Amino acid sequence: xxxxxxxxxxxxxxxxxxxxxxxxxxxxxxxxxxxxxxxxxxxxxxxxxxxxxxxxxxxxxxxxxxxxxxxxxxxxxxxxxxxxxxxxxxxxxxxxxxxxxxxxxxxxxxxxxxxxxxxxxxxxxxxxxxxxxxxxxxxxxxxxxxxxxxxxxxxxxxxxxxxxxxxxxxxx
Numbered sequence: 001x002x003x004x005x006x007x008x009x010x011x012x013x014x015x016x017x018x019x020x021x022x023x024x025x026x027x028x029x030x031x032x033x034x035x036x037x038x039x040x041x042x043x044x045x046x047x048x049x050x051x052x053x054x055x056x057x058x059x060x061x062x063x064x065x066x067x068x069x070x071x072x073x074x075x076x077x078x079x080x081x082x083x084x085x086x087x088x089x090x091x092x093x094x095x096x097x098x099x100x101x102x103x104x105x106x107x108x109x110x111x112x113x114x115x116x117x118x119x120x121x122x123x124x125x126x127x128x129x130x131x132x133x134x135x136x137x138x139x140x141x142x143x144x145x146x147x148x149x150x151x152x153x154x155x156x157x158x159x160x161x162x163x164x165x166x167x168x169x170x171x172x
Contacts, residue, residue, distance in 0.1 A: 009030065016030060050069065095130055101114070116168075118165060
């Protein structure tokens with residue numbers, strides 16, 4: 001996961017959010033990349049996932065400050081101005097992807113980064129009901145006011161064998 005996102009986070013530190021963080025796999029990868037000067041707000045709507053993150057914090061202190069919190073990313077979010085947002089395997093669960101991207105942009109400072117990890121597929125399947133291949137993400141990101149996204153990584157998912165991409169778009 002670190003290798004997949006590293007090129008999308010070239011500067012250490014900052015205030016980030018991991019939206020749809022689950023139990024924290026990408027949160028911990030992001031913490032490793034950003035280092036000790038970073039703060040990461042790790043949000044997920046599932047209370048069990050947040051409890052798992054809190055247990056992991058006690059057992060495996062991360063490289064950055066991680067603040068787990070239960071929140072639904074489809075509702076208004078109480079977050080400070082952010083230098084970056086990571087959405088790893090989140091957007092393919094969201095029907096109104098364009099609307100969410102517009103709302104996320106409002107949380108980012110000028111120059112802020114939106115780092116997305118998604119499957120490179122077009123057809124829906126039960127675990128990816130609203131696929132977001134890179135070309136579609138690029139169009140939606142520009143429509144939402146981001147710079148043209150750049151693909152920064154790719155790998156095969158260990159669970160499904162499908163190709164995943166990482167891409168970053170910035171707030172101008």
